Amino acid sequence: PVSRAGHLLDDLNPAQRRAVEHSGTPLLVVAGAGSGKTRVLTRRIAYLLAERDVHPGQIMAITFTNKAAAEMKERVADMVGARARSMWVSTFHSMCVRVMRREAKTLGMSSNFSIYDSDDTRRLITLVARDLDLDPKKYPARTLAIHISNLKNELIDTETATADATNDLERRVAEVYTVYQRRLTESNSLDFDDLIMKTVELLQTFPDVAEHYRRRFRHVLVDEYQDTNHAQYTLVRELVGVAGGEIPPAELCVVGDADQSIYAFRGATIRNIVEFERDYPDATTILLEQNYRSTQNILTAANAVISRNPNRRDKSLWSDLGEGEKIVGYVADNEHDEAAFVAREIDNLVDSGEVNNSEIAVFYRTNNQSRVFEEIFIRLGLPYRVVGGVRFYERREVRDALAYLRTLANPEDTVSLRRILNVPKRGIGERAEACVSAYAERERISFAAALRDLDRVPMLNPRSRNAIAGFVEMMDELGEMVAREDDVADILEAVLEKTGYRTELEASEDPQDHTRIENLNELVTVAREFTELELPEGAEPVPSLPAFLERVSLVADADSIPDAESDGVVTLMTIHTAKGLEYPVVFSTGWEDGVFPHMRALGDPAELAEERRLAYVGITRAQRRLYLSRALVRSAWGQPSANPASRFLGEIPQDLLDWRRVEPSRSGPAAATTWGRSASGGIASRGLSRPAPSKAGWKDAPAMKLEVGDRVTHDKYGLGRVVAVDGAGLRATATIDFGGSGTVRLMLIGSVPMTKL
Numbered sequence: 001p002v003s004r005a006g007h008l009l010d011d012l013n014p015a016q017r018r019a020v021e022h023s024g025t026p027l028l029v030v031a032g033a034g035s036g037k038t039r040v041l042t043r044r045i046a047y048l049l050a051e052r053d054v055h056p057g058q059i060m061a062i063t064f065t066n067k068a069a070a071e072m073k074e075r076v077a078d079m080v081g082a083r084a085r086s087m088w089v090s091t092f093h094s095m096c097v098r099v100m101r102r103e104a105k106t107l108g109m110s111s112n113f114s115i116y117d118s119d120d121t122r123r124l125i126t127l128v129a130r131d132l133d134l135d136p137k138k139y140p141a142r143t144l145a146i147h148i149s150n151l152k153n154e155l156i157d158t159e160t161a162t163a164d165a166t167n168d169l170e171r172r173v174a175e176v177y178t179v180y181q182r183r184l185t186e187s188n189s190l191d192f193d194d195l196i197m198k199t200v201e202l203l204q205t206f207p208d209v210a211e212h213y214r215r216r217f218r219h220v221l222v223d224e225y226q227d228t229n230h231a232q233y234t235l236v237r238e239l240v241g242v243a244g245g246e247i248p249p250a251e252l253c254v255v256g257d258a259d260q261s262i263y264a265f266r267g268a269t270i271r272n273i274v275e276f277e278r279d280y281p282d283a284t285t286i287l288l289e290q291n292y293r294s295t296q297n298i299l300t301a302a303n304a305v306i307s308r309n310p311n312r313r314d315k316s317l318w319s320d321l322g323e324g325e326k327i328v329g330y331v332a333d334n335e336h337d338e339a340a341f342v343a344r345e346i347d348n349l350v351d352s353g354e355v356n357n358s359e360i361a362v363f364y365r366t367n368n369q370s371r372v373f374e375e376i377f378i379r380l381g382l383p384y385r386v387v388g389g390v391r392f393y394e395r396r397e398v399r400d401a402l403a404y405l406r407t408l409a410n411p412e413d414t415v416s417l418r419r420i421l422n423v424p425k426r427g428i429g430e431r432a433e434a435c436v437s438a439y440a441e442r443e444r445i446s447f448a449a450a451l452r453d454l455d456r457v458p459m460l461n462p463r464s465r466n467a468i469a470g471f472v473e474m475m476d477e478l479g480e481m482v483a484r485e486d487d488v489a490d491i492l493e494a495v496l497e498k499t500g501y502r503t504e505l506e507a508s509e510d511p512q513d514h515t516r517i518e519n520l521n522e523l524v525t526v527a528r529e530f531t532e533l534e535l536p537e538g539a540e541p542v543p544s545l546p547a548f549l550e551r552v553s554l555v556a557d558a559d560s561i562p563d564a565e566s567d568g569v570v571t572l573m574t575i576h577t578a579k580g581l582e583y584p585v586v587f588s589t590g591w592e593d594g595v596f597p598h599m600r601a602l603g604d605p606a607e608l609a610e611e612r613r614l615a616y617v618g619i620t621r622a623q624r625r626l627y628l629s630r631a632l633v634r635s636a637w638g639q640p641s642a643n644p645a646s647r648f649l650g651e652i653p654q655d656l657l658d659w660r661r662v663e664p665s666r667s668g669p670a671a672a673t674t675w676g677r678s679a680s681g682g683i684a685s686r687g688l689s690r691p692a693p694s695k696a697g698w699k700d701a702p703a704m705k706l707e708v709g710d711r712v713t714h715d716k717y718g719l720g721r722v723v724a725v726d727g728a729g730l731r732a733t734a735t736i737d738f739g740g741s742g743t744v745r746l747m748l749i750g751s752v753p754m755t756k757l
């Protein structure tokens with residue numbers, strides 16, 4: 001065993017080793033990012049098994065995600081073999097489900113209880129609020145749900161909430177909470193927060209049950225302790241037990257970093273880590289100071305940003321990996337330019353052989369920012385995977401909206417037509433649909449044709465008949481816009497209005513539905529940009545609806561996306577999702593005030609501090625190369641909005657940064673990119689938002705300033721003469737007569753594959 005211990009301790013520094021070997025008293029390992037906290041936790045488990053004769057069944061380890069749990073289990077198994085299997089390594093929630101399935105009867109529940117996710121919870125609260133006659137404007141279900149969740153995270157039960165309510169809101173919340181809880185029990189269900197709260201209740205109310213678990217789990221280990229809430233804190237205490245009882249307390253080891261606490265909105269409190277020594281008076285604390293993940297430049301930047309947060313304990317984190325590359329900064333004209341920059345840079349890095357795609361990650365603040373990256377990556381054939389969050393064009397609402405457009409463009413598209421026939425609900429039930437379908441089949445006519453031949457469709461009740469007639473009439477009205485060749489963005493807007501799709505989402509209390517509205521607005525933005533592409537003079541205009549659909553279906557074509565599990569893909573995710581992970585190359589995007597930090601943090605010091613911790617988490621994911629980018633203009637709700645630089649960017653010492661591109665006013669004339677299309681023109685290459693010109697063209701063209709009369713040569717259009725120059729700065733355009741290729745108006749932002757002669 002000594003040799004094995006040697007093996008397990010060899011590649012640890014003295015502080016890490018102490019943490020692995022420590023025995024007896026509660027242990028807290030606090031340290032900055034990348035200092036080996038998770039490594040210590042994993043190693044400690046292996047060490048317990050290999051060196052301290054601990055049985056795997058005596059170990060309970062808590063991680064923040066299921067994926068992290070699986071990885072930890074695998075690592076331990078690598079070190080000590082298959083017997084690692086009987087350990088409990090899981091998230092708090094999975095662990096509690098396990099306990100509750102076993103012990104449900106003790107609490108008077110049946111063990112096949114269902115678990116309500118946040119969606120179900122919201123729905124049930126809506127019903128309860130309605131039954132209690134609450135004004136949904138004054139008490140939206142979403143707000144009620146947050147309050148109830150907060151109460152549960154604080155382990156406040158319905159009686160206490162009722163007794164302690166001091167104002168109208170609190171009384172209402174307590175009332176809803178009480179009825180909601182009764183309904184949950186009646187349906188033999190637990191919501192997410194109940195899982196923790198009920199487990200705590202179980203352990204506190206039934207000493208023999210608590211004793212059973214305390215006897216069994218002699219080691220409790222918790223990763224990411226800074227993101228535990230009060231209920232989870234209490235759960236750990238109950239599991240560990242207290243000194244002086246019949247069973248000595250279990251050995252507790254928690255690791256964390258107060259600077260990486262980013263889940264306050266779920267009730268997480270750094271109090272748990274900051275006051276660990278008060279909670280466990282005989283605790284030992286070990287600090288780790290060497291970072292093994294990142295180069296010094298990256299660390300210095302991270303330290304500089306986080307040091308602006310008030311009330312924190314300063315840490316001195318260092319790395320001996322050398323200064324490394326400077327952090328690359330890039331100011332894009334807009335989000336498309338930013339995505340193009342990221343794609344171009346990935347291309348360069350991979351071409352040079354320095355890294356492969358799977359060593360690269362792209363981060364953003366919120367899920368809906370993934371769309372622009374996905375589009376350009378798909379277009380360039382750059383394999384990627386989005387972690388968490390459904391891909392934009394696969395989202396239900398986006399698919400619904402596109403199904404309407406497809407049906408309008410081609411009424412014979414039965415799949416699309418049937419998808420939206422009763423979406424939003426308009427009283428055309430499955431039975432009615434089946435009648436129409438059977439009739440169409442018998443008569444050998446299309447489904448759409450059958451809808452117009454209602455009088456002859458048998459078995460239809462009058463209500464369905466009316467509903468279908470209304471639907472057909474609405475589609476005819478929309479169809480007129482298509483016949484007139486209205487702009488696709490206008491048609492899409494009309495679809496969202498006339499169908500009631502948007503209104504239905506707006507009326508919903510479910511925050512997911514609000515995200516859906518954002519996604520639909522995003523789709524309108526896409527359509528608007530497509531519409532505003534300028535055609536060369538004299539070019540035959542293609543009706544925008546079919547062109548748009550063809551363009552979008554190329555993007556949505558799942559075949560162009562590699563298998564999610566396959567290696568060699570770039571990873572896209574939010575910074576929240578990236579917690580605990582590391583990548584050789586990180587692109588962190590959208591560093592704009594109002595985006596990151598998020599809008600709602602701008603006027604709120606506590607939220608701003610949380611956003612700054614998020615920045616710290618983002619920066620410290622990078623091992624060798626870090627890119628920070630922002631866009632001068634970003635479309636939001638179909639409107640471009642000018643965003644100032646993120647205040648966090650200014651907090652990074654500027655000598656660590658290598659600005660590849662700064663704001664135009666500081667760099668002279670804007671480097672330029674076309675909005676345009678390739679002269680060879682298929683719809684596929686006609687950039688919805690931004691085209692992918694030939695590779696040679698869009699890697700580094702020189703910046704230029706144009707005047708009327710200048711002669712130019714363009715990679716695709718050939719020789720031309722500038723006939724007009726309009727706008728300034730971001731909106732600068734040049735109209736150029738390319739002779740045989742027609743007259744083209746180009747936007748002079750980004751880089752144009754064009755040379756002034």
Ligand code: ATP
Nearest residue numbers: 011012013032033034035036037038039292293580
């Ligand atoms: P975070 O705060 O982001 O969760 P962490 O403190 O958990 O980070 P780890 O992920 O455990 O840090 O370690 C960061 C990286 O450093 C990992 O690649 C790990 O393998 C490596 N590492 C940690 N300790 C050592 C060591 N003593 N020698 C070599 N590499 C180490």
Ligand code: MG
Nearest residue numbers: 037038039580
């Ligand atoms: Mg970690």
